Amino acid sequence: MKTQRRKRSRRINKGNLAILMVIAVAALALIAAGGAWLLSNREPAFMKSKTASSEVLKDKSKDVLLAVYYPQSEDSTFLAALSQNAENIFNDLKTQTDGYQKEKKPLMIKADYQMNVTQDRYVSLEYTIARNENETVEERQQAYFYDLAEHQWIEASSLLDEAALKWLAANLRVQLKNDENTQAAAYTLPVIEATAWDSGNYSNFTLKDGMLIFNFPAGMVSEKAYRWEFPISNLGEHFLLDVGQGRLPENNVRIAPRLIDPDKPMVALTFDDGPHPTNTPQLLNLLQHYDGAATFFMQGMRVEKYPETTLMVINSASEAASHSYNHPKLTKLKGDNLLFQLNRTTELVQELTGWQVTIKHFRPPYGASNALVKENSAYPLIMWGIDTMDWKTLDPVQTVDNTMASVKDGAIVLMHDIHAETVTAVEALLPKLIEAGYQLVSVDEMLNAKGVEAYNGQRVYSAYDIKD
Known part of the structure; x- marks a missing residue:
């Protein structure tokens, strides 16, 4: 009888051991498959909010863990807006993970927030959306604005x-x-x-x-x-909201900051005969878009006619320069007539800006100069090394080709902002010059960056070609 009991006990122990082994193997299989988290109801630390008193939207599957947190509020209208905004984020993230299959561990995505309120009215809600894929974490931020007085979201832009x-x-x-x-x-x-x-x-x-x-x-x-x-x-x-931070006074002249690398190639684009009320602003916008500047050689009579456009040039990163008052051939003038053409545009710019800006460079019409012009000029005479012939061909493709065929470091390029075709050409030209490694600079920026000093009356054809 005792022998039978011992045998039965051994059979029971062996049975228990077999069951335990099956359980252990199953557990190991779950771990190997990345499903260990399913064995516990505990939330991974990564998925928890860093902000107390948050509401949350969650989704949990064997492949993806998703949580979007949002603030609590006693303002029911604001809370409804927060909830809807969180739901929109949640749905976007869920759509992005549709069909995702884990390799080792589930994909974890958490959208957590920080909130600041300005003037007890404007709410800045900044979400950090963190994505943890096999222990590799990537984060991005997304901001939202809410007006508590008007009870509406505001586009930041x-x-x-x-x-x-x-x-x-x-x-x-x-x-x-x-x-x-x-x-x-x-x-x-x-x-x-x-x-x-x-x-x-x-x-x-x-x-x-x-x-x-x-x-x-x-x-x-x-x-x-x-x-x-x-x-x-x-x-x-x-900045179109008054958020109580004070404002700097608006000046007539506010020149955008620029940083030129003297060790990188650069080219100075120049535009004659403006300003033009349509073309010049378009060129300024293109230049600003491509982190560029140029020199606009303006006629005084057009400065008088288009003062607002002139100020746009002055308030941009580009350089305002003189191209005489009304484009005569200076070699045919002398005395007061010559001095008027040399200086009147500068006077007009000074009057327009309250004497905050003065002209540094002059381009003689037709590039024509003689000893008398050089002797009476209060500026270096800026010529050009590349004539795009834009004024003659009125062909944007040809203008671009003429420039790219001859461009080199320190070049000065001649164009005219009175032609719409030139605007079209410049739109295609600027990215080509950047991809070729050139900085887009004004004449003044280029001479300063290169350490070149040009004296009054000297003719400047490029940063490396200056003649008396």
């Missing part, structure tokens, strides 16, 4: 007018060129395009402590995600 966008673009480009981590790419066409003053490039920002905080995703302006802060007050009235 609608808070910045055109002048603000241009000012931001100019300052960001200087920042990127000064940052050793981004300066190499800052001169390339993709980054120049990504920092252009299109509102979409500057729509992802929040407000905090008087600063605009911009977030650029990895690959946009640098290899890694890039965060940039800019004082709201520096935008003056061009």
Whole structure:
């Protein structure tokens, strides 16, 4: 009898052992398949919110964990807006993960937030969307604005007018060129395009402590995600909300900052016979888009006729220069008539700007000069090394080809902003020059960067070709 009990006990022990082995093997299989998290109801630390008192939308499958958090609020209208916004984010993220199959561990995506309120009215809601795929974490930021008084979301881009966008673009480009981590790419066409003053490039920002905080995703302006802060007050009235941070006074002249690398090739585009009320602004916008500047040799009679366009040139990164008052051949003039043509445009610009800006360079009409012109000129005489013949061919393709065939470092290129065909040519020309490695600069910028000093009356054909 005792022997039978011992045998039965052994059989029971062996049975229990077999069951335990099956359970262990199953558990190991789950772990190997990346399903260990299914054995526990505990949430991975990665998926938890860093903000207390949050609401959350969640989705959980064997392949994907998804959580979108949003703030609580006693304002029922605001809470409904927050909830709907979170639902929109949740649905977008869920759509992006449809069909995802894990390799080892489930994909984890969490949208968590930080919130700031300005003037007890404007809510900045910044989401950090973190994606954890097999322990590799990527993050991006997305900002939203809400007006508690009007109970509505505000498009961030609608808070910045055109002048603000241009000012931001100019300052960001200087920042990127000064940052050793981004300066190499800052001169390339993709980054120049990504920092252009299109509102979409500057729509992802929040407000905090008087600063605009911009977030650029990895690959946009640098290899890694890039965060940039800019004082709201520096935008003056061009930031379209009064958020109580004070404003810098608006000046008649506000020249955008520029940073030129003297060791990189550069070319100076020049435009004669303007300003033109349509073509000149279009050229300025193209130049600003491509982080460029040029020199506009203006006739005084057109400065008088188009003062607003003249101020657009002066307030841009480009250079305003003189092309006489009404384009006579200076070699046929002398005395007061010659002095009038040499100096009147400068006087008009000074009067227009309250004497804040003066002219540094002069281009004689037709490139014609003689000893008397050179003796009486208070400026270097800026000639050209490349004549695009835009005025003659009125052919944008030919204008581009003529430039690219002869361009080299230090070149001065002649064009005319009174022709619409030239605008078309420049739109195609600028990216070609950038891709060829050139910086787009004004004559003044180029001479300064090259350390070239041109004296009054000297003729300048390029940064390397100056004649008495």
